[in-house]
Amino acid sequence: MSLFRSSTRWMLLSLLSLGACDTRRATPPAASPSNATAPMGADQNRLYADVKFLTSLQPARHYRNLKSLNEAADYIKTEFEKLDDGRVEEQPFRADGRQYRNIIVSFGSVDAPRLIVGAHYDVCGDTPGADDNASAVAGLLETARLLQQLGSNLKYRVELVAYPNEEPPYFATEYMGSAVHAKSLYEAKVPVRAMLCYEMIGYFRDEPGSQRFPNEQLAARYPNTGNFITVVGRTGQEAFTQQVQALMQTKADVDVQRINLPAEMGLAGLSDHRSYWKYGYEALMINDTAFLRNPNYHLPSDTIDTLDFRRMAEVVNGVYAVLLGL
């Protein structure tokens, strides 16, 4: 999630108050009760291990620290390569003389229309980036692991992409990993069903008043307790946003809200899905509302101990239902 080039007044206020970026089984054995239930859901322990790895990289995995950024990319690629049904590839590109790469795994028929799921693996400045955006990368990896159980029964070619360069200084430029990926689809005339962006999916609060809003109108429409996940889309794509919310609600044991805002307002497009809007594709973000809830946004305090792994797993279960149901 990036606030770079945002200009509405409340965003500036948020920056001032929070600090800007510098930064199944027939006879289950009685001794193994956990095997009695079908292991079909997202695994909190795996999510934790992914976030732990990414947030432990030193120095922080931002655009100038290529060693750490490449360690993050290698980790993602290795996790993808563990999945026999997945096709793994890299999409390299250059920006300001430096080499970057998208890491991609795809499932389902090669020729089927593409359904993209993305998440950025870089961080803003010198921060651990647990919520922003290790939580989303962990969600992406766990989504891939769940897809491994499905093989070729997918309606779409589901393509999971991990991007660098979502954060400043490349936000909203052609050097975002997502911009490179979206452009490549468009130029190859690939049929694209839609794109779903995981962006900050790990921070939840149960105290009343823990959710803030940019204005009174939105405050009146949504819960003021920050324990929900939000499907954020742009004006004109309401049916898509509603469909994704409804599908998530069938499998996610967490409240799923939705909102559509004008793209020009800025707030709706603060992550990699914006790169797909550019070519007319339907795209949205799955988001915990970022700086409107998480006081650690773009700060050194965005650490693993602040995340809610039970609800993160439920978000992934919801997105998985979308991939099967869309």
Ligand SMILES: [Zn+2]
């Ligand atoms: Zn961010």
